[in-house]
Amino acid sequence: MADPTPVIGPEPPKKLSVDEVIAELQRIPLFMTNADATVDNPELEAFRALAFEGSRAEVASNFREQGNEAARARQWLDAREFYTKALATLKGPETAEKRVVEEGEEEEVEIDERAVEEACWVNRALCQLELKNYRSCNADCAETLRMNPANVKAWYRSASACLALDKIPEAADACSRGLEVDGTNKALRVLQGKIQARKDYITKVEAARQEREEKEAKEKAAITEALKTRNIPTRKTNSPPNMEDAIIKLASPLDPTSTLSIPMLILYPLASQTDLIKSFEETHSLLDHLSYLIPVPWDTNQEYTLDSIDIYMPTPSSGLIKAGKKLPLQKLLASGKIELVDDMLHAYIVPRAKAAGWISDYKLTQGGRRP
Incomplete structure (x- = not known):
């Protein structure tokens, strides 16, 4: 029997299962949900390389933007990681060959780096604040303020962290310094009210504690005097019983x-x-x-x-x-x-x-x- 007539034209597309379709999508960077570094994927490697192309300031800016996107999504751990990578990049060597620049461009690049670094410090402070890492928040705010003492966000976040730690004098000081920079800042004004309310509450609690201790001391002195005037010998042992509410x-x-x-x-x-x-x-x-x-x-x-x-x-x-x-x-x-x-x-x-x-x-x- 003669061979069947060969089919002329493109081969019909192979039908894929749902799992196979998802697997194929995972190879495309745009649709990836798990960028596993062990997968042999040229497209992914090229996509990753983009993050490290350009000058140090450009690479750091890229990480900063990714951090901003994560922060807008309230993904604080991811955002903190991106800001940390940006800061590490700025402290490291140039990641690309320096370009031939015109006179004055080197100074402009340096200014850009400082702006990115300041933004990363203050934004990472926000992540630390949201994650309740208050001491780390203060540390990042301090780095921000060393670069720019007029950064109102840093003063606000530092004051918020101090308030959370019940460091009321420090919180009030940071808030006041921020208001010296921007006296009309509504967020700082609201925070200042919260700090004052907390200060008033602590003062009230402390006054009540002192009053209670003074009253207890006077009552104890009265009992001591009562036992003395009644000629009652007293003695303490090394293991007194727990009498709960049974007291003199x-x-x-x-x-x-x-x-x-x-x-x-x-x-x-x-x-x-x-x-x-x-x-x-x-x-x-x-x-x-x-x-x-x-x-x-x-x-x-x-x-x-x-x-x-x-x-x-x-x-x-x-x-x-x-x-x-x-x-x-x-x-x-x-x-x-x-x-x-x-x-x-x-x-x-x-x-x-x-x-x-x-x-x-x-x-x-x-x-x-x-x-």
């Missing part, structure tokens, strides 16, 4: 002669149990509080009743003193034999029938050891 207090906080309230730790040593009386007024007796503590829920043998217990309180000499249940606390404390440890009183409750044995053991095991 006066009925009238600044009056040492007003009724004193003291926390008291009730211990049941033979049962390894405790109770805490957070506020034991000096006019109250032990019986006033024991009446709601006893009977205790864990006393299955009913050994702890108001009539069958004795109460002992430690003395500064590591001894014990028997405390009368009906005596007001102020009379017990007036003897000077009951010690206040870490701003708390201690009282041991034991069944009377077992008191002698417990006291003997206490002297052997606790003698010389304080609670």
Whole structure:
């Protein structure tokens, strides 16, 4: 059989899948979403080379424009990177052969470089400000102002960074210097108001803190005086308990002669149990509080009743003193034999029938050891 008649004309286009179409587009710089340097793509290499053609100022300007585009899109990390590349280019050697220039053109090129460098410093400061890198923002503003002390944007961004860091005097100074350059600048005027408002708030908070500390100091002094006049020995240990809101207090906080309230730790040593009386007024007796503590829920043998217990309180000499249940606390404390440890009183409750044995053991095991 004879060969079929050959088809004359162009070969029909090959049908591509969606993935294949996207892959082809990725080879065209205009449509690229991932410029992978490892891809062998002459078009891309030529596109990249454009960024590095020309004088140092021209290359830096190219990076600066890319940074501006990223900044307009609020892509702060990318924008910062482009400005950084522009600044690095300006500090480096010329990237292309110097052209034959007419007289005066070299000076014009130098002026252009300074303008690009100033713009890159102040724009990178904006990126740092938006990224909340406030110290870096200030550093870039300082570089800008070294080049041009009249750069209002640098003063504004430096003042904003200082305000964010709560460096109010520095923020106010930067804002004032910017207004010296442009007294009608609305952004600086608004920022000046924010700085003043923050200053007023900090002053108010500081005044309240000082007032609170002075009040606390006076209350502490009143309690110290109250303990001294009542002849109550006090002692601090290296590991005071966390009593939270159980504190020594006066009925009238600044009056040492007003009724004193003291926390008291009730211990049941033979049962390894405790109770805490957070506020034991000096006019109250032990019986006033024991009446709601006893009977205790864990006393299955009913050994702890108001009539069958004795109460002992430690003395500064590591001894014990028997405390009368009906005596007001102020009379017990007036003897000077009951010690206040870490701003708390201690009282041991034991069944009377077992008191002698417990006291003997206490002297052997606790003698010389304080609670």
